[in-house]
Structure formats: C-alpha cells, structure tokens
Amino acid sequence: MLRSLIKLYLLVVLGAGLSVALINHAFPLLFRERLTEEARESFRAFTFILNDYVQRHPGAQRETALAELRRQAGTRFELLTLEDLAPRLNPDQLNDLRAGKLVLLSMYTSDYILPLPDGLVARSKFDMLDSGIQALAYVVVALAMLFSVLFWVHYHWRDLRKLHEASQAFGAGRLSTRVQLSRRSNIYDLSRQFNEMAGQIEASIQQQRDLMHGISHELKTPLARLEFGLALLDSPQASERERERQLALCKDVRELDELVTELLTLSRLEQGAGQAVLTWVTVAELIDSVVADVAHDIAERALHLSLHVNGAPEQHVCDARLVARALLNLLRNSMRYAHRTIFLRAEANAAGALILSVEDDGPGIAPEARARVFEPFYRQDASRDRHTGGFGLGLSIVRRVALVHGGDVVLDDARTGGARFIITLPASVVAHTMKIS
Structure with a gap:
C-alpha cells in the first residue's frame, strides 16, 4: 500500500510540475497582449515620472542625472539604445517600443523596457520573489498536494485493506467472509462483485460437500447388507473355489467400506x-x-x-x-x-x-x-x-x-x-x- 501511495504522489507531483512548466512557457505566448496592457496600466505613473525626470535634465545635466539613476536603481536597471535592443525583440515588440509604449518581456518578473526621450531605452528587471521564497513556495505546494493525496487515499486505503483482509480470510477457508463497504466507497462495485463471487463459490463448494457426504452416508447401508449377505453364504458345504471367491468379495466390500469411511471423515473435516x-x-x-x-x-x-x-x-x-x-x-x-x-x-x-x-x-x-x-x-x-x-x-x-x-x-x-x-x-x-x- 505504501508503494502505491508513493507512486500516486510522484505521479501527482510530476503532473503538477509539467503543468507549471507548460504555464511558464505557453501562457506568455498565449496572453502576451493582455499581460502587456495590464503592465502598461500598472506602470503608467512610473512611466510618467521617469520620462519627466529625463526631460527635466537636458543637455549636459542628463548624463549626471542618468548616472545617479543607475546608481540608485542598482544592477537591475540599465539604459540602452533602441539599436542595442532591436535584435532581441520581435517585430510587434519593436513597433510598440517605437510608438513609445512599454513592452513587457516576462509575465513572472518585472522585466520590461520603456522608451525614453532622445532614443534611450530603459530596461528594468527584478524578480517578484527571490529564489529562497520561491523554493519555499514550491515546498508549500508540494506539501499541500501531499496532504490532499493522503486525505483522499486514507479512505481508499482503508477500503482496500478491508477487501485484502476479506480475500485472505476467504482464501484461508472462511467461505462465509464478505466485505461490507459504504456505497460511497470508491471500490464499492468491486466489493459487491467480490461478495457475489464468494457467495457463488461457497454455494458450489457446500453443494459438493453435501453431495459427497450424502452419497458416502447412503453407501454405508448397502455395504453393510452386502457384508452380512456374504457372511450368510459361508457354509461348510462350499467348495474351496467358492470360499476363495467369497473371501475376495468380502475383501472388496471391506475396502469399499473403508473408502466410504475415509470419504465421510474427509467430508466432516471439510465442514471446519x-x-x-x-x-x-x-x-x-x-x-x-x-x-x-x-x-x-x-x-x-x-x-x-x-x-x-x-x-x-x-x-x-x-x-x-x-x-x-x-x-x-x-x-x-x-x-x-x-x-x-x-x-x-x-x-x-x-x-x-x-x-x-x-x-x-x-x-x-x-x-x-x-x-x-x-x-x-x-x-x-x-x-x-x-x-x-x-x-x-x-x-x-x-x-x-x-x-x-x-x-x-x-x-x-x-x-x-x-x-x-x-x-x-x-x-x-x-x-x-x-x-x-
């Protein structure tokens, strides 16, 4: 049972992992326009402030202002030219950038490019969560899946164990064994089939036992009569050949009687x-x-x-x-x-x-x-x-x-x-x- 649980859990984790990978790779392609529009709406104020900041420092002041901006933003903010970024962008992104629109590069991180005055382009990238928090989030998801699987498997496991114990008992000879499960059980139909099979097997075996016992018991009376009749046939006037035949017949009758006795004994023992x-x-x-x-x-x-x-x-x-x-x-x-x-x-x-x-x-x-x-x-x-x-x-x-x-x-x-x-x-x-x- 533990092996089945581990297999089920690994299958669930594998399915979840494949789903996450599919989402990471497919969703940015499928919903790029919608996500980009939402990002533009979210960064509207930031875009206005950044453009205003660049425009308020014209000429020689701009280089000093941009240097201060880089220093304050750190390594996750860089200023590039449109020509530097053009090979990395697809035609739609390049057209949006030339039209002065914010272009979103990733849906899971704030990775975007923003056109600035004088042909400059600002690229900002920062993770929504750091790697440690992301790992913790995946652990929480894995534990949630584990508890969900355990909750579901608990009842399934309990019913399977009942069926397993019943089949063991039935195989050991307790033919009256039946499985009693709730109709809401996942294996209720299987338990019903087991009970029907067990009932048919028990009835068949009981009929065979009753038949063997009945035949063996009924044979006892004619065998006793045969033995008594053979004893009456014994007489002093019988020839040696007749005596030998009588002895052979008596021996056969005794052997048959012994066989019937063995069958009766076996039949009684089979009753339990x-x-x-x-x-x-x-x-x-x-x-x-x-x-x-x-x-x-x-x-x-x-x-x-x-x-x-x-x-x-x-x-x-x-x-x-x-x-x-x-x-x-x-x-x-x-x-x-x-x-x-x-x-x-x-x-x-x-x-x-x-x-x-x-x-x-x-x-x-x-x-x-x-x-x-x-x-x-x-x-x-x-x-x-x-x-x-x-x-x-x-x-x-x-x-x-x-x-x-x-x-x-x-x-x-x-x-x-x-x-x-x-x-x-x-x-x-x-x-x-x-x-x-």
Whole structure:
C-alpha cells in the first residue's frame, strides 16, 4: 500500500510540475497582449515620472542625472539604445517600443523596457520573489498536494485493506467472509462483485460437500447388507473355489467400506473446526496409543519404529481422536515405502506449538509431486495400485486435521533420504473461528 501511495504522489507531483512548466512557457505566448496592457496600466505613473525626470535634465545635466539613476536603481536597471535592443525583440515588440509604449518581456518578473526621450531605452528587471521564497513556495505546494493525496487515499486505503483482509480470510477457508463497504466507497462495485463471487463459490463448494457426504452416508447401508449377505453364504458345504471367491468379495466390500469411511471423515473435516473436540491431551499417552495401534503391522513388515518424545510438551490442546488419526495415516503411509526404519518425533517449538513429524528411509517423494500429495485421490505413479498406494485420501485427511487445529502440514526431505511429514499444531488454538475450504 505504501508503494502505491508513493507512486500516486510522484505521479501527482510530476503532473503538477509539467503543468507549471507548460504555464511558464505557453501562457506568455498565449496572453502576451493582455499581460502587456495590464503592465502598461500598472506602470503608467512610473512611466510618467521617469520620462519627466529625463526631460527635466537636458543637455549636459542628463548624463549626471542618468548616472545617479543607475546608481540608485542598482544592477537591475540599465539604459540602452533602441539599436542595442532591436535584435532581441520581435517585430510587434519593436513597433510598440517605437510608438513609445512599454513592452513587457516576462509575465513572472518585472522585466520590461520603456522608451525614453532622445532614443534611450530603459530596461528594468527584478524578480517578484527571490529564489529562497520561491523554493519555499514550491515546498508549500508540494506539501499541500501531499496532504490532499493522503486525505483522499486514507479512505481508499482503508477500503482496500478491508477487501485484502476479506480475500485472505476467504482464501484461508472462511467461505462465509464478505466485505461490507459504504456505497460511497470508491471500490464499492468491486466489493459487491467480490461478495457475489464468494457467495457463488461457497454455494458450489457446500453443494459438493453435501453431495459427497450424502452419497458416502447412503453407501454405508448397502455395504453393510452386502457384508452380512456374504457372511450368510459361508457354509461348510462350499467348495474351496467358492470360499476363495467369497473371501475376495468380502475383501472388496471391506475396502469399499473403508473408502466410504475415509470419504465421510474427509467430508466432516471439510465442514471446519466444528468437527473438532478440543481438550487438554497428554502428549505422551497420545503417542503411545498411536504406536500401539501400528505395532503389529510394523513388526509384520520387519520394520523398526524409532520414537523421540523428549522435547514434547506434557500436555497440549487438541482433538486427540483427530490427531491420532492423522498420525496413523502418516505412519501407514511410511510403512508402505520404508526400507528399515520409521521415525516418529514430538517436540515443541519456541512459540509453544506441538510439532509432530514422521519420516522414513524410503525412496522419498519427487519435488514436482510434493505440491499434490495432499490432494484427495492423488497417488504417485509408482503406487497407483490400491493394495500398495491406498485410496489417496490419507494425506488429505492429515492436512484437514492440521487446518482444523489452526496449523499446517508440510513435506520435506528426511535425513535418511526418504520423506518427512511435519504437522504443526499451534499453542493458541483458533479453530473455532475457522472453516476449511
């Protein structure tokens, strides 16, 4: 904003400077006759006195009188002949001078020439203001323009800041954000367009959320019936081939049920912080419960889980269920790619935020794919098989959990060469004011 103000002020000063330059050069040419007539009227008494003074000192006395006149007038008064001035004057000025009229040379200084008896011409020139006063006058004009610009920009700046804050809030996920400006505001039409756009986007996203939630919820019932029906088909008389088919169908139904559960979880998290139940949680107990849930799977894959919680705070305000879900998703993601070891760390930063990180010694994630790994249903090319790559919703849920708590999750390189996911949960929780886009 300050840069815009400086640009506007410099533009105004430049425009004013060009206007002054145009006036200085153009106006004397455009209004020369009018200005000359006004000068003749103003100097009528002075012209009469000067001519009378010269005429009262004829002959040898004139040189002494003119010398005294020069001495009293100083360097800004000189006596010349018409022949000396003729090359400097245009034809109109020369004709006026020969007719005995005062000729004005400049409109901003008293620079004029006056014909005297005996072919003499007096030229007088003195500035209306000295250079110091002129500089002060320009400073006053510049300050007046600055205050005028500041007065106008103050209201414009205030409204632009409101629009800027509203767009930031909307981009952060608070989709109900609107800009309230006076109808007299310079950007009222822009704010109205922003509000209309925000309303349409909010309605579209809400419809998508409602659709996803409704479909996912409705799928639960037929899936439960399918699973129950497959269980009833199991009988001792079934052949081995039929049993294998039944097991395969049951596995598919369970996977579909798991997908629907993930979609419901993601849909609930997208509704915002109202889905989080914030309580004081003992960090060590939360980590232990998560480790216990994955201990069997880690042992089955012959992996080692390295746990570091020495720098963690004793307690932290969060939703234990959601945070545990995020950690489980990260650990299961690491189990798919880790070679030997997975590292789980919990610590606090200088601001008191809880930092949870999960890293592995696997192949890592390509830099060009890191911006998309948190998108729903996104899977890397090497893991598109659902048996190894999951459904592509786990990391999306992790990100939503972090955002619901007012934090964030980032992906970085692990010291062991794999991927490192870092969840930041702020100490000052503002989740009750947030909505996730």
